[in-house]
Amino acid sequence: MKNPIADLNKIFDSRIRLGVMSILIVNDNISFNDLKQMLELTDGNLASHLNTLEQAEFIQVHKGFIGRKTSTTYAITALGKQSFKAHLDALEKMIKKL
Amino acid sequence: MKNPIADLNKIFDSRIRLGVMSILIVNDNISFNDLKQMLELTDGNLASHLNTLEQAEFIQVHKGFIGRKTSTTYAITALGKQSFKAHLDALEKMIKKL
């Protein structure tokens, strides 16, 4: 039998990062604060998970302005979309024996 | 918007425990060694994850014999089955926006 977890991406073990990705895959330009409120996290915790996702090039940061006020938003990258979908596929395959 | 990760079970963050559950939900009486080989883990690592699942009462250990040789097998409990399914439902809901 083949190892059923071999195709799961370690980065998506964390339900927080899973949550971020599932939000970003349907919403572009979500702000730090939106994510923080949706996922009910502290600043530091969210920032560090966003960092992990950014290092992996699964998300991109956009620093922009609303008027003259800075506004940071996050978006999923092509690689992120692909990796996330691959992870979901692997999950599905693992479970489809049900 | 409702927190999309609130219903995910923290115990199933680990892809190893996810793997164990996905094997046990379809196979009863899987041995330590079977799991170890299927998931490609060291003894210590597997044992500690099995312990976590046992503490949570998601799996049960059966110590038996094959002939006169000891044989330990693992099985999912009703609670384990229920919790695992609830987790998968939560995952599905989180992702169904796709």
Place this chain on the structure above:
DNA sequence: TTATTTAACTTTGAAAAACAAAGCACTTTT
């Protein structure tokens, strides 16, 4: 104009979790 608040972080440090390696008790195989 001074004070407070908000956004988006970074830094720090503690606690928890993951993991490999080695040891162990017991049994079977050679």
Place this chain on the structure above:
DNA sequence: AAAAGTGCTTTGTTTTTCAAAGTTAAATAA
């Protein structure tokens, strides 16, 4: 008798998680 397998536990290191506090810069309230 020696080697090997099963199912662990113990030990110790590395990694990860997380909260709290500090930071910079702008916006708003007093």
